[in-house]
Amino acid sequence: MQHFQLSHHGLIEYKGETQDECSYQLLPQSRCSFLGAWLVMQGVNQSLDDNSTCSSNNRLALTKKQQGFGKKHNLFLFRDSFTQQGFSHLARVIKSLS
Numbered sequence: 156m157q158h159f160q161l162s163h164h165g166l167i168e169y170k171g172e173t174q175d176e177c178s179y180q181l182l183p184q185s186r187c188s189f190l191g192a193w194l195v196m197q198g199v200n201q202s203l204d205d206n207s208t209c210s211s212n213n214r215l216a217l218t219k220k221q222q223g224f225g226k227k228h229n230l231f232l233f234r235d236s237f238t239q240q241g242f243s244h245l246a247r248v249i250k251s252l253s
Contacts, residue, residue, distance in 0.1 A: 158170040161181075161244065161245060161248060162248075163248060163251075164248075165180055165181035165182075165185075165248050165249075165251075165252050166178065166179070166180055166181075166199070167179040167180070167181060167196060177198065178198070178199045178200075179196040179197060179198055179199065179228065180196060180197050180199050181194060181195070181196050181248065181249065181252060182195045182196060182197055182227070182252070183252045183253045185249045185252065186249065187242075187245065187246040187249050187250075189234070190233065190234060191231060191232050191233040191234045191236075192231070192232050192234070192242070192245055192246070192249065193229070193230075193231050194228075194229070194230045194231070194232065195227060195228075195229055196227070196228050196230070197226070197227050197228070198226060198228065
């Protein structure tokens with residue numbers, strides 16, 4: 156099961172079926188239209204503190220994955236892939252960023 160969460164400040168946390176976690180920050184260049192949302196986002200580092208429950212192998216994989224963070228990513232999501240409330244929330248967050 157995939158999990159996608161958007162904060163009021165534009166932070167996106169995604170957890171995929173393979174238990175990989177990614178965090179992105181929406182940038183002010185993101186836009187919404189009647190067709191959907193054009194997301195411009197930048198990867199952000201996740202903290203790897205000593206109290207984490209990750210095994211050493213998972214920490215190594217996560218550290219390698221974080222080397223790609225900081226790059227901008229573009230993604231278009233069609234409006235019908237959201238609930239009406241979900242798309243409204245995304246539109247409000249994007250409007251607040253600009």
